[in-house]
Amino acid sequence: METNIVTRFAPSPTGYLHIGGLRTALFNYLYARANGGKFLLRIEDTDKARNSNEAKEAILRAFDWVGLDYDGEVIYQSERFGIYEKYIQLLLGEGKAYYCYMSKEELEDLREAQKARGKTPRYDNRYRDFQGTPPQGIQPVVRIKAPLEGEISFDDGVKGKISINAKEIDDFIIARSDGSPTYNFVVAIDDALMGVTDIIRGDDHLSNTPKQILIYQALNFKIPKFFHVPMILNPQGHKLSKRDGAMNVMEYQSMGYLPEALLNFLIRLGWSYGDQEIFSKEEMLRLFNPNDLNTAPSAYNQEKLLWLNSHYLKVLSVDSINALLPLYNEQIPSQKIQDILYVELQERSKTLQEFVALLKECLLPVKTYDEKMKNKLQTLENIHLLKELIIYFKAIKNPIDSTKVAETELESFANFQGIKPKSFFMLLRFALLGKSGGVSLAPLLASLEKEEILLRLQNALANLEMA
Ligand code: GLU
Numbered sequence: 001m002e003t004n005i006v007t008r009f010a011p012s013p014t015g016y017l018h019i020g021g022l023r024t025a026l027f028n029y030l031y032a033r034a035n036g037g038k039f040l041l042r043i044e045d046t047d048k049a050r051n052s053n054e055a056k057e058a059i060l061r062a063f064d065w066v067g068l069d070y071d072g073e074v075i076y077q078s079e080r081f082g083i084y085e086k087y088i089q090l091l092l093g094e095g096k097a098y099y100c101y102m103s104k105e106e107l108e109d110l111r112e113a114q115k116a117r118g119k120t121p122r123y124d125n126r127y128r129d130f131q132g133t134p135p136q137g138i139q140p141v142v143r144i145k146a147p148l149e150g151e152i153s154f155d156d157g158v159k160g161k162i163s164i165n166a167k168e169i170d171d172f173i174i175a176r177s178d179g180s181p182t183y184n185f186v187v188a189i190d191d192a193l194m195g196v197t198d199i200i201r202g203d204d205h206l207s208n209t210p211k212q213i214l215i216y217q218a219l220n221f222k223i224p225k226f227f228h229v230p231m232i233l234n235p236q237g238h239k240l241s242k243r244d245g246a247m248n249v250m251e252y253q254s255m256g257y258l259p260e261a262l263l264n265f266l267i268r269l270g271w272s273y274g275d276q277e278i279f280s281k282e283e284m285l286r287l288f289n290p291n292d293l294n295t296a297p298s299a300y301n302q303e304k305l306l307w308l309n310s311h312y313l314k315v316l317s318v319d320s321i322n323a324l325l326p327l328y329n330e331q332i333p334s335q336k337i338q339d340i341l342y343v344e345l346q347e348r349s350k351t352l353q354e355f356v357a358l359l360k361e362c363l364l365p366v367k368t369y370d371e372k373m374k375n376k377l378q379t380l381e382n383i384h385l386l387k388e389l390i391i392y393f394k395a396i397k398n399p400i401d402s403t404k405v406a407e408t409e410l411e412s413f414a415n416f417q418g419i420k421p422k423s424f425f426m427l428l429r430f431a432l433l434g435k436s437g438g439v440s441l442a443p444l445l446a447s448l449e450k451e452e453i454l455l456r457l458q459n460a461l462a463n464l465e466m467a
Helices: 019-036 054-068 082-094 102-115 183-193 203-218 249-253 259-267 279-286 303-313 318-328 333-348 354-363 371-377 380-395 403-417 421-433 442-447 452-464
Strands: 006-009 038-043 096-102 141-144 151-157 160-165 174-175 198-202 225-229
Touching: 006 019, 006 141, 019 038, 019 054, 019 198, 019 225, 019 259, 019 279, 019 318, 038 054, 054 249, 054 259, 082 141, 082 174, 082 183, 102 259, 102 279, 141 203, 151 203, 151 225, 174 183, 183 203, 198 203, 203 225, 249 259, 249 354, 259 279, 259 303, 259 452, 303 333, 318 354, 333 354, 333 442, 371 452, 380 403, 380 421, 380 452, 403 421, 403 442, 421 442, 421 452
Parallel strands: 006 038, 198 225
Antiparallel strands: 096 141, 141 174, 151 160
16 A cells, blocks of 8 residues: 555546546546545636636536545635746746746747758747846746756656656746746646645646656656556547547436446556456455556447446446436336336346336336337237236236236236237237337336226227227
8 A cells, every 4th residue: 555645636627527537537536545545636727718617517516426526625726826926936036937038929930940940949048048138018928947958757657767858848938928827837836735646647648747847846846656548549549539438427427327337437448457347446446556557548438338337227226226317307106116127127228318218118108009010919819819918907816016926927817818928928018018129028017007007908909999
């Protein structure tokens, strides 16, 4: 067990939380929780033009839904400008950062000239050691003094040793001319002040890390351990699009996914433990270690998610299902339905949405009868059989209160009629559901009230008797 681990998740509320973000959050959460450490949530909301309150709320809602609890209050970068300003002044005072008076046009000209010479555009350090009188009418930016030579290296927990030649990093801007601090600067300041020891994040941030390390070094902050996780790709090996699942995490809820399934799905995208697929939260906590993160990108697999979801749906308690029904605009049905039919519906559904659709089908009287089925079933023999079924069901004294009892009744009806047990199932299905497919007949019969069964049989009879 590691000690004093502090991790964080630091989303920008410029869009909804998508599954890539949730996976990052999960990894950080597990690492902290498994080691008795802290997991912090920081909202990176400095970009006023691109932030939305709605996105902020959606991130918090998604966290709540999947049950990732964070320590302390949410930290908002937008409330910390005073802190950033203090550190900018500190670096200026220590000569580790400086004002640069180059105008936008001058910078543009410099870049064009460099490009024309086939060089990578970069700032030419012209104000790095400037001692003269600043030009008039220019609001300066603040640049950090990056090392002029040597290497910037760190040991990435996923990628191994990363070394960047200092020449590749110029004196980058840490405060814009309006005084606002830049992205890499605030991330480094916050991670340091929040005491973050381990940063697990997408490898799209890998190129930011050397810059952030320079800030740590300039301020003598302890450099955290970084883990840059490869992206989640679609099955074709491309960036995830909305169609492949890169949508708001909360949409998974509306589609009927369970948070347990989603988290289990995500932990396996980029991490494995032998060939185990199902991980309870306890197992995730016990087994996950960021040092075992895969170096190769992982592929989003919708079938796998459905498979996991049906697994978790099967083991869901009746009470848990009842608690979830209002989310899908469904009321809690009778005790009989809960006791008898839920198991059957759970077996047959991959998502809660499917569960609710099947439940609705069972509960509501048949509105429309499948035409093709009707044409097939419309024989005198079937009409007779349906009448016999009505007589039989009317005469049943003992309640049909379990699937087993319903099965026995169906068998004895068949015996009584001298027909094969399954030979009238299509007819019965037509009467009870109005269509082929759907749930098994025995649990359906057992869960419906006798009057409801008789009503459906009579309605079907009337329908078959009609031309
Ligand atoms: N705010 C960044 C993002 O949403 C994450 C920053 C980080 O993890 O360092 O991509």
